[in-house]
Amino acid sequence: MSTTHYEKNIISIIEDHYFFNQFIYRLIFSLLIISSIHSNSRAQSPYKLDTTKESMIFGSSIELGVIGLKINDDILPFTLNEINALNRDDVNKFDRGATYNWSPTAGSASDILVAATILSPALLSFSDKVRNDFTPVLVMYFQTLILADVLSLTFKGITQRYRPFVYNEDTPLEEKQTQNAKRSFFSGHTSTAFAMVVFLSTVYSDYYPNSEWKPFVWGISLLAASTVGYLRYAASKHYPTDIITGAVVGSALGYFIPFIHRTNESDLDVSIGINGNGSTINFLYKF
Numbered sequence: 436m437s438t439t440h441y442e443k444n445i446i447s448i449i450e451d452h453y454f455f456n457q458f459i460y461r462l463i464f465s466l467l468i469i470s471s472i473h474s475n476s477r478a479q480s481p482y483k484l485d486t487t488k489e490s491m492i493f494g495s496s497i498e499l500g501v502i503g504l505k506i507n508d509d510i511l512p513f514t515l516n517e518i519n520a521l522n523r524d525d526v527n528k529f530d531r532g533a534t535y536n537w538s539p540t541a542g543s544a545s546d547i548l549v550a551a552t553i554l555s556p557a558l559l560s561f562s563d564k565v566r567n568d569f570t571p572v573l574v575m576y577f578q579t580l581i582l583a584d585v586l587s588l589t590f591k592g593i594t595q596r597y598r599p600f601v602y603n604e605d606t607p608l609e610e611k612q613t614q615n616a617k618r619s620f621f622s623g624h625t626s627t628a629f630a631m632v633v634f635l636s637t638v639y640s641d642y643y644p645n646s647e648w649k650p651f652v653w654g655i656s657l658l659a660a661s662t663v664g665y666l667r668y669a670a671s672k673h674y675p676t677d678i679i680t681g682a683v684v685g686s687a688l689g690y691f692i693p694f695i696h697r698t699n700e701s702d703l704d705v706s707i708g709i710n711g712n713g714s715t716i717n718f719l720y721k722f
Contacts, residue, residue: 481641482571482696492578500585506592510614513601518611523602530674533599537606542670545624548663552628553580555656556635564642571696572638579692583630583685587623596620600671622673625681626688628663632656633689641693660685 523534556576559565565572596619600606610616636653643649664678673681 480568480571481698482568482575482693483698484571484574484696488695489574489578493581496578496581496585499589500581503585503589503592507588507614507618510592510595510617512612512614513616515608515612518601518608521597521602526599526602526674530599530676533668533671533674534602536669536671537600537603538670541666542672545663545666545670545672548659548666549624549628552631552659552663555631555659556638559635559638559642562639562642565638575638575692575696576634579630579634579688580627582688582692583627584623586684586688587621587626587681590621591618591623594620596674596677598672599674603671606671619673620677620680621684622664622667622677622681624667625660625664625673625678626685628660629657629682629685630689631685632660633686634693635689637690637693641697 523531526534556572559572595617598616598619601611601616633656636649636656639646639652640649660682664673664682667673667678668675
């Protein structure tokens with residue numbers, strides 16, 4: 436076996452275990468954080484933590500993540516005959532344009548930019564208000580990040596939608612013969628990016644509701660997340676529908692997690708459950 440071929444196999448293995456590595460990394464940090472949760476935050480905080488609620492969110496996320504890892508691990512890579520039988524005309528017209536793209540450079544750029552969005556909420560630490568209210572913000576941050584990951588992961592395993600690059604003649608064969616080639620719906624990069632920037636913007640707005648910087652924070656944040664989505668399209672990693680779905684799911688999480696922790700929304704009770712028919716999110720508002 437040549438060195439080049441060996442290196443490609445190693446890269447393929449790393450890609451196939453990307454979701455597992457990311458999930459374990461965030462799980463460890465989440466368990467450390469949840470151990471420090473107090474039922475009540477500072478009196479002036481816009482957010483309030485509840486040990487039962489936080490444990491339920493983290494526990495359900497972990498359970499969903501384990502399910503997602505299992506079904507992703509069961510994905511069977513394409514055979515050579517299956518690859519040869521692929522036809523881009525089978526892709527709907529709205530999404531078909533993505534099958535003509537192939538840009539490893541755009542893929543690498545999207546990895547770097549999504550990492551930047553994951554780190555972007557750290558900018559909140561420059562605020563004295565946030566630093567003095569560190570625990571609830573950090574708890575909500577990891578809840579948002581993990582849910583964005585596990586929801587995308589689970590849907591990838593359930594749908595096993597073919598990535599656009601499998602239809603492109605320019606894509607290396609080794610790239611098409613990995614489990615990752617069947618993980619298109621929906622875009623995890625886009626979901627995570629939008630979850631993080633909307634979380635950042637929402638938390639900033641809650642601490643500084645009258646700030647003249649709010650439009651700037653929201654505008655720059657959403658532009659960064661949108662760029663991640665475009666790069667995933669340019670790299671032929673995802674179809675427009677994958678990216679739109681990821682943006683919607685991520686944005687909902689980035690806004691909803693802070694929303695259910697607001698002190699003035701304490702009458703809203705949220706629970707996440709998993710049964711034989713799938714996962715459920717339950718809402719109960721006490722009038």
